[in-house]
Amino acid sequence: MMLDIHDLKLLQLLQQNAKRTTKEYAHRLGLSTTAVYERIKKLERQGMVLHYVALLDKKKVALDFVVFCHVRLTRHTQANIGYFEREVMKLPEVMECHHLSGDYDYLLKIVVRDMEAYRHFMVAKLTAIEHIGSTQSSFTIKEVKHTTALPLLP
Amino acid sequence: MMLDIHDLKLLQLLQQNAKRTTKEYAHRLGLSTTAVYERIKKLERQGMVLHYVALLDKKKVALDFVVFCHVRLTRHTQANIGYFEREVMKLPEVMECHHLSGDYDYLLKIVVRDMEAYRHFMVAKLTAIEHIGSTQSSFTIKEVKHTTALPLLP
């Protein structure tokens, strides 16, 4: 379960680009392809690597209207919380949902086509969920930075 | 540049799991492997698919302390904005940075090991950036949902 420097560098490379050949990773790490192959399989087996995915260009697929929405529930019973979280899970427009400390209860990251689509999402989907007290939306003017790579090597 | 239903389904599959074989995608779409192969190459050439990456388990790599930090700048000159955004880009702990409408200027998603690491990040890195007026941090108690898959098929 312990990660040495080779594992960390390998994970870093896989986070940047998962489509290289084992030979290429081996070259970058200064190890043999067999060794790197075994390391990748080990990291997958251990669940360090969850899965491999394609990342798309939001603009190119016309889904670049990003909204952060703070949500407060009316009452924080176990039942209300469970219900809200299950409903939010079903909404594909909600890419992230975090239960937060502080003033509001949840922070949602929502991606839709445009403002009109957002209005529809809010009215028909989000605020249709029971027990929501209040919401507060902030719109992304510009996505300055966005990475899926965790900071393994500080 | 137009996407038909096959393209959308294919992108959806690639967003979920990019390690399947062309034959498998073809089977799921009801198309031939050659056709799907050409479609994938087309989507890559057009830049719809930015890249392929490994997604890691935050917990397993001990980086599951997630903080959302709102940042306000002192003055919103072009120079200040440019400087702040360039500095934030350099920080690996900042996984996302959004220029927002509303009360605060920026929303940052920061991932570190624990509260102590966050304190160090704030003191030594973030607030070391010039022209930051104020910050307000909210800590993630629980990550309810997190996906990288854009909602292509509503």
Place this chain on the structure above:
DNA sequence: CTTGAAAGGAGATATAA
């Protein structure tokens, strides 16, 4: 950990239907 070998599979391209 390394090298080397070997089988099978998938990627990539060309050609025919």
Place this chain on the structure above:
DNA sequence: TTATATCTCCTTTCAAG
């Protein structure tokens, strides 16, 4: 547009140092 054939390279496993 599909299907087929081909070639190459990669993946995957194994043995031995």
